[in-house]
Amino acid sequence: MKKRKRLLSAVLAAVIACSGLAACSGGKGASSGSPASGTKSRAQDTLIYAQGADPRGLDPALVDDGESAKIIVNIYEGLLKYNKDSTEVEPCLAESWDVSKDGLTYTFHLKKGVKFHDGTDFNADAVKFNIDRQIPPKVTEDMGYAGFVFGSVKSVEAVDPYTVKINMKAACTPFLNNLAMSLGAPMISPKALQDNQNNVNEHPCGTGPYKFVSWTKSQNIVLTRNDNYWGTKAVTKNVIFKFIKDNSARVVALNNGEADVIDGIDATVVSQIQSAGNKIYEAPGMNINYMAYNTTKAPFTDAKARTAVSQAVNVPELVKSLYQGYSDPATSVMPSFMPGYDAGIKQVPYDAAAAKSALAAAGIKSVHMITYSNPRPYNTANGQALAEAVQGYLSKVGVKAVIDSYDWTTYKEKVKAGDYDICFYGWTGDNGDPDNFMELMTDKDPTMNVARYNNPAFKALIDKGVAAPAGDARNKIYTDLENMAAKEAVWLPISHGKTLCGYRSNVKDFYYHMTGVVFLSGVSKG
Template sequence: MSTTDIVAAQTLVAEVAKGRYSRRQLVQRGLALGLSLSAISQLLAATETAALRRGPSLAAARAFPAAQGEPTPGGTVTLGYSSEPPTMDPRVSGATHAWRLFYNIFDPLVVFDQESGEFLPGLATEWSLSDDNLTYTFALREGVTFHDGTPFDGEAVRYTFDSILDPELLSLTAIGYLGPYERTDVIDPLTIDVVFREPYAPFLNNLAHSVLSPVSPTAAEELGPDFGRSPVGTGPFIFQEWQQQQSMTLVRNPDYNWPIAAYQHEGPAYLDQVVVRFIIEATTLMGTLQNGESDIIDAVLPQEVTNLQGDSNYQIFLPAVPGSPQVLPLNAAKAPTDDIAVRQAILYALDMETIIDTLWYGTRPAAQGPLSSPTLGYNPAVEELYPYDPERAATLLDEAGWVRGADGIREKDGERLHLEYLTFSGVQGQAGELVQAYLLEAGMEVNLQQVEYAAMAAAFLAGDHNIARVYFSHTDPVVLTTLYHSRNIPGTNFNRTMKEDPELDAMLDAATAELDAEARVEQYHAIQQYIMDQAITVPLWEEVVLWGATAEIQGIHFQPLGGVWFYDVWRQQA
């Protein structure tokens, strides 16, 4: 640090000690004073005290309170929702926000209990695996009907799975979750065999995901592509209407009498209806909770979490989401990120703890690897691999022949160290700006483009990027196959590292087929280590859903991927 930096830093330390600045404000104030990012990072490291950690109590917010009093049936709950799904067909969707809504309309075949790690009954009551590990036999729940009156049976499951494989359906997620699926044999109306070409360890976990929930064959055939606008399932709520870019209304299924194991009562849902209002702008969404237009929202402004935790008129819930964290895949097939030294230097050059706390006010932890920490098989060893170390980043680039030019940007063989970074606007764009600033200090020129999804997806598929973004929730580490297997570079393009890697593919395939739980965890530990050793992704933050609700909304508890089970929700009467 220069003398000027030191004087400015001492002033900030005194202010931080008095609790006058949050971590985010410290970064902003430091930049305003002319401190470099590396100086700010040193300051943060030197003052990592309780005064800097005045953020929300994550543990308290995750200890979800029990409902108060006896449930009162009836009424409407308005959900302010931060994203509008592109489709409500679970077979097609690739959107986490849609997956969370699906559980209210569709029932899964099995339920995954995150606390115990066990699989519990959904629409399937029992299951077994054949000796050759290729056939799952399921006993199905009796007396279940779809919302259109179609009986739920083995044919409905077979139809759902087989239709997912139809190329015309354009399935994004469900088709991958079926893995090496071969066929479904209907033994009798309530018994099925699901047959695979090879062992497939994550199948039960995938079945607990809403994208493999059975759909009404009758409605799906009649509606065709329009099924995603008029979904029909077996769940506790019936789809009523969807006003595009405004709202969606779900009404209670009066015949619902087959609660899945995740639910906490029997019979129909308590609420008459759930109205989902799509409010994309974050401040507006927050305002609807505060003015009473929304009873519950899924994206409390992070800077408001602490305030609401201290207000008895509101409740805050912060469920952590397993799967992949928000990450920045690096294009290993395009210069200069085809150079592993450049990729590793990027990781060392970023003070991710500061970046994430600046963005999220302590409500989300910085990610450390390709899996979020709540995920089965998470490897804590990755947490030690890439500490913030700008000197190490500089050494890697120097040794690789990247020399600083007169303007501070590194060059090699006449080429500038130029990176194309594509992302969304909003908080993703804010993250991009901080990443851009850190990489500039390391001598990397970053062209940050904040674009709409369609343009971004096309650019990713074409491989025009050096730095991409992706996020994918899942309770099973098989999500790493989705994001890093070579077969997912074309088509869905969930693998945005863009370079085929036969060694990684073989590791992923072996882990997918491994049915011994301990051996499978060991394999995924090795996969995470390999991904980080190759430096093909930059972990950003682990997803935590910032739910806020008014005090009278009771019975709130959460799906494994962070959505609310509205079946058990009720309004406390005054």
């Protein structure tokens, strides 16, 4: 109990500090409660969300991970947003838009009277500044989502203070969906970017319902309500994202009342959460959990070697054992509800005898695997458990797998360095478009294309799919891409995970969006 009291005291101290700091960021300070309300009212007006790791940063253009995105969407907004229950786009900072018949010009009509958290105006110049930052000649190598969102953009024009024209190099069917993404697309205060040398990872400044207050590394990030928000004000005054690496520790925090919502849970803790009187949020996940081969490093430059290792892993058995019904075995890269999915796609089948023979013939006796230690939305069991399961299968066919495991932030750097034979990764779809999944195997960024796959025929088909109008012909392109990736054994698709979160029984209106982020402005504690 002493530990719990210390944690709650620390949380309340952060909330009190946040009330004082809010005025420094251009907003109104939170009003102080009466002595009668005191501690209870402050705790009631603070939502604590516990996740497994710190974000990599809070600049939407400079990060590419889900832990960052969950926080970012509460601080920033884009021109468009997704419907609460789908990836259908709706107006946000743009009230309306027009698209030319040839698909090469998009004209956006912006909402008036919107201000960034630093008090500066959101307008056409701000939009141009944000997009110009992520296209040539200004785009930098560390902008992992720039190509996803703005790769087809030729130029941007501020027609007048509230009209923006975006000119395209080529037609891009997913472009409107891209503009609602949680990464790359959100609008940042140009002044904040200029004041912070084009990097607001630790000084975020958007137009969203919450403002940034503080970040204590490995502990928490504190946000406070933006009382000058142009839309519906946030229900809960303060939000604290708390970082608890261990899965079981997050469950204890929830059940003890030290957290209001937790994510990254797996099947083994569902009954523990429910028996304490708390609730489970469950929904289909738009994701893929996979094992990737480093296709630039022998022996996995050869598709036959990749196939042999994949044959050693009994995916359905692994998924059943590890996820206990809360993930489905993946028969394709894309989820089954996405355009282009085909039930006829065949991944490398399990065949231990064939794997053992082929691996021995190729002289493959050991492999170096790297993985992550924390849970992920697509892999709630965490990367260590998954890697160890694969390690067990490989040992049965005469291959020793050496595993190096890292926290998520370090892991991303290890992936970027490329010193591995096999890595474990995953993806939660950003925009509901099949290109968002299949393009991962052509991206130039090694933290996106972790297999480092480079196939000109695959890339040409990707380019064709991006430009093709929505419909059956476009869907077939992505089915063909799926078949090509399976034949080449670029990845071993493992599972599509269900979204699982735990929350206190007094938490109202919580939901986890299918794109893997949490919008908390409508959430309250009853």
